[in-house]
Amino acid sequence: MISLLGVLLVRILEGMFVVGLVGSTVVLLITFVEDAELLLGREDSNHP
Amino acid sequence: MSSPLQPAANLGKRVRIVVATSVMLTFISFWRAAAIVLNDLASSAFYACGIAEQAVGKSAPWFIVGVMLFSFTVRAVYVESCSMFVRGGVYRVVKEALGGTLAKLSVSALMFDYVLTGPISGVSAGQYIVGLLNEVMVTADAHGWIPRAIHNIFHGTPQFDVNWTSVVFALAVTIYYWWENIKGIHESSEKALWVMQVTTVMVVLLLGWSAFTLFKVGWQHVPLPTPGNLHFSKESLGFLHHSFPDQSLAQKFGILGIMIAFGHSVLAMSGEESLAQVNRELAHPKLQNLKKAAIVIALYSFIFTGLTALLAVMLIPDAVRVSVYKDNLIAGLAMYMYGPEILRLLFRGFVVVVGFLILSGAVNTAIIGSNGVLNRVSEDGVLSDWFRFPHRKYGTSYRIINMIVGFQIFTILASRGDVYALGEAYAFGVIWSFAFKGLAMLVLRFKYKGERGWKVPANFHIGKYEIPFGMASITMVLLATAVINLFTKSVATISGIAFSLVFFAIFTASELINRKKHALSQQHMNDQFQLLQRDTVERESLRIRAGNVLVPVRDYNTLVHLRWALEKFDIHDQDIVVMSARVSRFGAAAYDLAPEQIFSDYEQTLFTRAVSVAESFGKKVSLLVVPASDVWTAIVQTAQNLESSSVVIGVSSKMSPEEQAFALGQAWEALSEPKRQFVLQVVHPEDHLDTFRIGPHTPTMKDEDVLLLHRLWLSITREPGLENVHHHEILTEALTRFAREYGAREREEILKELKRTGNATRLAGGPQPPTAPLVRKEGGDGSFPDRGP
Numbered sequence: 001m002i003s004l005l006g007v008l009l010v011r012i013l014e015g016m017f018v019v020g021l022v023g024s025t026v027v028l029l030i031t032f033v034e035d036a037e038l039l040l041g042r043e044d045s046n047h048p
Numbered sequence: 049m050s051s052p053l054q055p056a057a058n059l060g061k062r063v064r065i066v067v068a069t070s071v072m073l074t075f076i077s078f079w080r081a082a083a084i085v086l087n088d089l090a091s092s093a094f095y096a097c098g099i100a101e102q103a104v105g106k107s108a109p110w111f112i113v114g115v116m117l118f119s120f121t122v123r124a125v126y127v128e129s130c131s132m133f134v135r136g137g138v139y140r141v142v143k144e145a146l147g148g149t150l151a152k153l154s155v156s157a158l159m160f161d162y163v164l165t166g167p168i169s170g171v172s173a174g175q176y177i178v179g180l181l182n183e184v185m186v187t188a189d190a191h192g193w194i195p196r197a198i199h200n201i202f203h204g205t206p207q208f209d210v211n212w213t214s215v216v217f218a219l220a221v222t223i224y225y226w227w228e229n230i231k232g233i234h235e236s237s238e239k240a241l242w243v244m245q246v247t248t249v250m251v252v253l254l255l256g257w258s259a260f261t262l263f264k265v266g267w268q269h270v271p272l273p274t275p276g277n278l279h280f281s282k283e284s285l286g287f288l289h290h291s292f293p294d295q296s297l298a299q300k301f302g303i304l305g306i307m308i309a310f311g312h313s314v315l316a317m318s319g320e321e322s323l324a325q326v327n328r329e330l331a332h333p334k335l336q337n338l339k340k341a342a343i344v345i346a347l348y349s350f351i352f353t354g355l356t357a358l359l360a361v362m363l364i365p366d367a368v369r370v371s372v373y374k375d376n377l378i379a380g381l382a383m384y385m386y387g388p389e390i391l392r393l394l395f396r397g398f399v400v401v402v403g404f405l406i407l408s409g410a411v412n413t414a415i416i417g418s419n420g421v422l423n424r425v426s427e428d429g430v431l432s433d434w435f436r437f438p439h440r441k442y443g444t445s446y447r448i449i450n451m452i453v454g455f456q457i458f459t460i461l462a463s464r465g466d467v468y469a470l471g472e473a474y475a476f477g478v479i480w481s482f483a484f485k486g487l488a489m490l491v492l493r494f495k496y497k498g499e500r501g502w503k504v505p506a507n508f509h510i511g512k513y514e515i516p517f518g519m520a521s522i523t524m525v526l527l528a529t530a531v532i533n534l535f536t537k538s539v540a541t542i543s544g545i546a547f548s549l550v551f552f553a554i555f556t557a558s559e560l561i562n563r564k565k566h567a568l569s570q571q572h573m574n575d576q577f578q579l580l581q582r583d584t585v586e587r588e589s590l591r592i593r594a595g596n597v598l599v600p601v602r603d604y605n606t607l608v609h610l611r612w613a614l615e616k617f618d619i620h621d622q623d624i625v626v627m628s629a630r631v632s633r634f635g636a637a638a639y640d641l642a643p644e645q646i647f648s649d650y651e652q653t654l655f656t657r658a659v660s661v662a663e664s665f666g667k668k669v670s671l672l673v674v675p676a677s678d679v680w681t682a683i684v685q686t687a688q689n690l691e692s693s694s695v696v697i698g699v700s701s702k703m704s705p706e707e708q709a710f711a712l713g714q715a716w717e718a719l720s721e722p723k724r725q726f727v728l729q730v731v732h733p734e735d736h737l738d739t740f741r742i743g744p745h746t747p748t749m750k751d752e753d754v755l756l757l758h759r760l761w762l763s764i765t766r767e768p769g770l771e772n773v774h775h776h777e778i779l780t781e782a783l784t785r786f787a788r789e790y791g792a793r794e795r796e797e798i799l800k801e802l803k804r805t806g807n808a809t810r811l812a813g814g815p816q817p818p819t820a821p822l823v824r825k826e827g828g829d830g831s832f833p834d835r836g837p
Contacts, residue, residue: 010304013304013307013528013531013532014303014304014307014528016524016525016527016528017303017306017307017310017524017525017528017529018303019521019524020520020521020522020523020524020525020526020528021521021525022521023506023517023518023520023521023522023524024118024121024518024521024522024525026505026506026517026518026521027121027124027504027505027506027518027521027522028117028118028120028121030505030506030518031120031121031124031505032120034505035339035343038336038339038340038343039340039343
C-alpha cells in the first residue's frame with residue numbers, strides 16, 4: 001500500500017515537473033523576445 | 049496624502065508627532081542594482097558545479113545550465129511581485145497570499161538560506177585559498193625551493209589540511225563581518241559594482257582562454273542529461289537510498305532521476321531574493337530598470353555559472369576533477385588552460401583573489417540580509433522587540449546580528465569544512481523559499497486586485513477567467529523539486545526542518561508575547577502621543593517655518609545637543625524640529641511600514657525623553673520620524689525639505705566631527721538640484737562646538753591673502769576712474785583670469801604650484817581630517833566671523 005502511494009506520489013511529481021518545464025520553456029521564450037525588445041528600446045513601457 | 053491616525057478627541061493633551069512613511073533613499077542605476085544581486089548570485093559559480101557533480105555524476109553541468117535557464121523564469125516571478133509591491137520579497141508576498149502562518153514558515157526557510165550562505169561562501173573561499181597555497185608549495189618543492197629540514201618535518205611537501213584551514217578562514221571572515229555589522233557597516237553599491245567589474249575581467253579571461261584551449265587541445269565529452277547517464281552517490285539519494293540501494297532509481301523512474309539531479313543543482317540560482325530587496329532603491333523608471341537589472345543578472349549568471357560548469361568538465365581531466373578540484377573547480381580550470389605553468393598559476397591566483405572578494409562579500413550579504421529580514425519581521429510584531437534593541441554605542445540591532453552569526457559559526461564548525469554537506473543543506477532553504485514565493489504569486493493572481501505593472505507571460509482566457517499557465521508552470525517545477533529534495537537530501541531535510549521549526553516557534557511565541565505587550569504600550573502611547581501620517585516630509589504641511597533648526601536624535605541617553613539647541617535658539621525666530629531616522633537598511637525586505645511600526649517602543653522612549661528636555665526649557669519642539677536607508681541621507685533630505693538653516697547633532701562615539709561633516713557633505717552632494725546650504729553644528733558633551741558649512745560657501749581666507757587683496761584694492765582705487773571699485777570686483781577679475789589660464793597652456797604649471805603650496809601648508813599644519821569639497825569648518829565657538837576687509 002505504502003509502495004503504491006509512493007509510486008503515485010512520484011508519478012504526480014513527475015507530471016508536475018514535466019508540465020511545469022514545458023510551461024516554463026514557453027515563459028522563457030516569450031521573455032527572451034520581451035527582453036530583446038526592451039534592450040533594443042522597442043518595448044511599450046509598463047504594459048500590464 | 050495625509051490622514052490622522054487617531055480620532056480628534058483629547059488631541060490637546062497629546063504631543064503631535066509626524067511620522068513620514070516613505071523611506072528616504074538615494075536611488076541607484078540598474079547596473080548597480082544588478083551588481084548588488086550578482087555579488088550574491090554569481091558567487092555560487094565557485095561551488096555549485098562541484099557539488100552537483102559529486103551528487104549526480106559527470107552530466108551535472110547540463111543540469112547547472114538547465115537551472116540557470118530556469119532562473120530566467122524565477123526572475124520573471126520576482127519582477128511581477130516587485131511590480132505589485134515595492135518590497136516584493138518572500139515575506140510580503142506569502143503573507144498577502146497565504147496568511148501569517150505560512151509567511152512565518154517561508155521566512156524560516158529564507159533564514160535557513162541566509163544563515164547557510166555565510167558558511168558555504170566562507171568555507172568555499174577558504175578552499176580556494178588553501179588549494180592555491182598547497183599548489184604553490186608543491187610547485188616550490190618540485191623546484192627545490194623548500195628547505196630539506198622543513199621537508200623532513202612534514203615527511204614530504206608541507207600541505208595545509210584543506211577542510212580545517214577553510215574552517216579557520218571562514219570563522220575569521222565571519223567574525224570580521226560580525227564586528228563590521230555590529231559597528232554598522234555602510235553597504236555601498238559602489239563596492240558591489242567594483243567587485244563585479246573585477247569578476248567580469250576574470251570571466252572574460254576565463255572564457256577566452258578556455259576557448260583557445262578547446263581549440264588547441266580539444267575537450268572531453270560531457271554526457272547528456274539522460275537517466276542512463278546519471279550516477280547518484282549514496283548521499284545524493286538521501287532517504288531513497290534505503291529503498292533503492294542498487295542505484296537503479298534513475299532507470300526505474302526516468303523522469304524522477306532527472307528531477308533528483310535538478311534538485312541537486314538548484315543552489316546555482318540562490319540569491320534571486322536580493323532582487324526584491326534592491327528594487328526599492330532603483331531609480332526611475334523603476335519597472336523598466338528592474339527589468340533591465342533582471343536581464344543583466346540572468347544573462348551574467350547564465351554565462352558565468354552555466355558556461356564555467358560546462359568548461360570545467362570539458363577541460364579538467366576526470367582523474368583529478370572531483371578528487372582534487374571538487375571544491376575549487378574554477379581554480380582547477382585555470383590550471384588546465386593551454387599555456388606556460390607560471391601563467392596558469394598566476395591566473396589561478398587571480399581566480400582566488402576574485403573568489404575571495406565575491407565569496408567574502410557574500411558572507412557579509414548574508415549577515416546584512418538576514419539582519420534586514422529579521423528586523424523587518426520584528427517590526428511587524430513577529431519577533432520580540434528585545435531582539436531589535438539597539439547597541440548602546442553603535443545603535444545597531446546587535447542581538448539579531450549576534451544570533452545570526454552564532455548560527456553561522458555553529459554551522460561552520462558542524463560542517464568541518466565540507467562544502468558538499470553545506471551545499472546540500474543550502475539547497476533546502478533556496479528551493480523552499482522559491483516554492484513558497486511561486487505558490488503565493490499564483491494565489492495572488494486570483495486574490496490580488498491592486499496595481500500590477502507586469503505579469504509573467506503565457507496567460508490565456510477561458511470565458512472571463514484568466515489562466516496563469518506560465519506562473520502555474522514555474523510553481524509546479526519549484527514545488528515538485530522542493531518535495532523531491534525532502535527525500536533525497538537527508539541532512540538538509542533534517543537540519544532544514546529543525547532550523548525552520550525553531551525559527552517558526554520563536555516567531556509564534558514572540559508574536560503572542562508582543563500582541564499582549566503592544567496592546568498595553570499602544571494604550572500608553574495613545575495617551576501621550578498623536579501620530580500623524582505623511583507620505584513625505586513637507587514643510588508647509590508640517591506647519592514649520594523656513595530657516596528652522598533640525599536636531600536629529602538617536603540615543604535617549606545622549607541628548608546634550610538638543611539641550612544646547614534649546615538653550616541657544618529662540619523659538620520665536622526659529623522652529624526647532626527633533627527628528628529620528630528609522631534606518632531600514634538594504635535587505636530589510638517586505639513592505640511599507642505602518643506608522644505604528646516606524647514609531648516603535650524605542651522611538652516612544654526617545655521622544656518621551658526629548659519632550660521632557662524641551663519642557664524643562666519651556667520651549668516647544670516639533671517631532672518627526674522618518675524611515676530611511678541611511679541616516680545621513682535622511683538628515684540632508686529632511687533639512688532640504690524643511691528648508692532648515694541649521695542641523696545640530698551630537699558628537700559621535702565612532703566618528704570625529706570632521707568625519708561626521710564629511711559624511712553629511714557626501715549625502716548633500718548626492719541630493720538632486722536645487723540644493724540648499726545649511727550649517728552643521730556638532731555639539732561635544734562638554735558643550736564645546738564644531739561648526740561646518742554644508743554646500744558651496746565662501747572659502748576660508750588666510751590673513752595674508754586678505755591683506756594682499758586689500759593692498760591691491762588700495763593700489764587700484766588710486767587709479768583715475770577706479771575710485772569706486774569694490775574688493776569683490778578685484779576677486780572676480782582675478783578668478784576670471786585664473787580660470788582662463790587654467791583652461792589654457794598654463795594648467796600644468798598651476799597644478800604644480802598648487803601641489804607645492806598645498807604640501808607646504810599640510811606640513812606646517814600637520815595631518816588634516818577628511819573634508820568634503822563642499823564642507824567648510826568654521827570657528828570653534830560656532831560663529832562665522834566676517835573675515836572680509
